[in-house]
Amino acid sequence: MSRHLLLYLLLGSLSACTTVAPPPISTTPAPASTPAVSSPTPTAASAPPPVVPVPQPPQPPVSTSKPVLNEAQGRALLDRLLPPRISDRQGWNNDIVTAFTALKIPYRADNFCAVAAVIEQESSWQADPTVPNLPAIVWEKIGERANKYLVPLPVVKAALLKTSPNGKSYKARIDNLRTEREMNLLFEDMSAEASKLGLPMNMKNPIRTGGPMQVSVEFAEAHVKIWPYPYQSGNSIRNDVFTRRGGIYFGSAILLQYPAPYQDMIYRFADFNAGRYSSRNAALQAAISQLTGRKLALDGDLLSYTGKQASGSTYQALLSLRSRLDMSQSAIERDLQQEKNSALAQTELYRKVFALADRQAGKPLARERMPQIDLHSPKISRKLTTQWFADKVNGRYQACMARQ
Structure with a gap:
């Protein structure tokens, strides 16, 4: 041969x-998760490729009476939130707080618990999870x-x-x-x-993925080009992803270091699995489907290309609404190109679609929706979906929040 x-x-x-x-499916049992948004039967789809918008720390709630915690207070809070029986508890605490400090993510229980829930789901608190x-x-x-x-x-x-x-x-x-x-x-x-x-x-x-949060290597390599990396990289950023400190740092970044218009953390968990803003985009697809009567895959993937030509079922459905939207084909395509960024919600297309859909429904429609994506991998032996992932992580998140 x-x-x-x-x-x-x-x-x-x-x-x-x-x-x-x-990633590898954790065998650690999860607490019962809170109900997710009801949605249609899952449709087969591929998760969108990782992209790296300019990092922006999540903003604290508009109305809050809680003071901003300093690092020492953040470490004390995280110590109360971590599960009681994990190996090297102090090491996990240190790596999470260091990541938050470098990424300028506020030391809050919801942020700490979001990261902890993903770690628990993806690796059962193993720095180098087994498959x-x-x-x-x-x-x-x-x-x-x-x-x-x-x-x-x-x-x-x-x-x-x-x-x-x-x-x-x-x-x-x-x-x-x-x-x-x-x-x-x-x-x-x-x-x-x-x-x-x-x-x-x-x-x-x-x-393509690794570490205790199963973060994308592509995301990590792009992130360090636009945000200072707090560690001296030993061999390469790729190899750092497979370490505990690097995996936590980049996992925290992709999960929390972007402004998301969600009322519930479960949609960040869905985005972590399906791609940033997938939950927002799925809600937009649901509104477009209602306006056009076309059945669309609510996968959060708004625009694709065949060669250099824009395509995709969501794009085609929007073209059928051109007269009602009073927008040209080029303007629709221009706005859809913001699908992986926060800017989409400020576009003419987004505002006009929801204005029409709200009027037709007689009430404001949800601006967030669980993406309907089937997960496929040689490492997965049963039918799993993005909603399954988000529900499991959300159950762990709620258990962590209860430890306050």
Whole structure:
């Protein structure tokens, strides 16, 4: 078997195991969650790719009599909120408070509990969460690709007996994989040996998420370009994502460091899973669906492109409303391009759609709605949705808030 084909099988298989954002499913039981917004039956959809708007710390509630806490008070509050029996409790406290300080996120119970709930759901308070049956998942994917090219799996395994940079064979490392961090290091070693293995020198690492909050590597690498990173990066920002302090820092940023127009934290949890502003966008899709009578996937994905041409069912539905909106096609497309930013809510399109929909409904419609997205990954063995994720995290959040 050619060396190039072997590595193609391995790289493709690793990519197949890690291309979907949803992380290992925690086996820790969650408290009963509060009811989510009722919504239609889930429709299959892909979560939108991570984007990085300019970070803006969440603002405190407009009306509050509570004083702003200093760092020492924040640490004391967080200590009361953390679960009682977690390993290295002080270390978790320190990394969360350091992240909040650097990101300028207020020390408040709701913010602390939001981060704690995501950590508990995504990793059960493990700094480097394990993925159940990870070697079996990887070998299954390698086997599927090998069969496609009529290459027996034993032949592939024999070829992978080649020694890797850490002194172990690639086969032994796959057999003993436990975490995404280990998968990431495996790929990094292969990348370092690219010339020896006959691989492209500019190949991309397919491992996309990691750490105790399962944060996107792409988000982290973009975030440090526009916001000061508080730590000295040891190897790379990519590798920092797989550490506790880096994972908490970037996870806190993507969860909380943007202004969201939500009355309930559960919609931030949905956005964490589906992409920023997905809950706001799903509400806009529901309003468009009501106005047009068209059934739209309420997935928060407002605009896509076929080549350079704007497309998507939401976009097409809006074009049918041009006369009622008194907007041109180019103006509609212009406003939809703000779908991943807070600015969408200030656009002419957003205001006019909700004005028409509110009038038609005879009452103000919700400006937030649970995105209806099915989650797909080799690591997921049952039907899960963004609503399932948001509900589970929200249950943990409510339990944390009760510890005040």
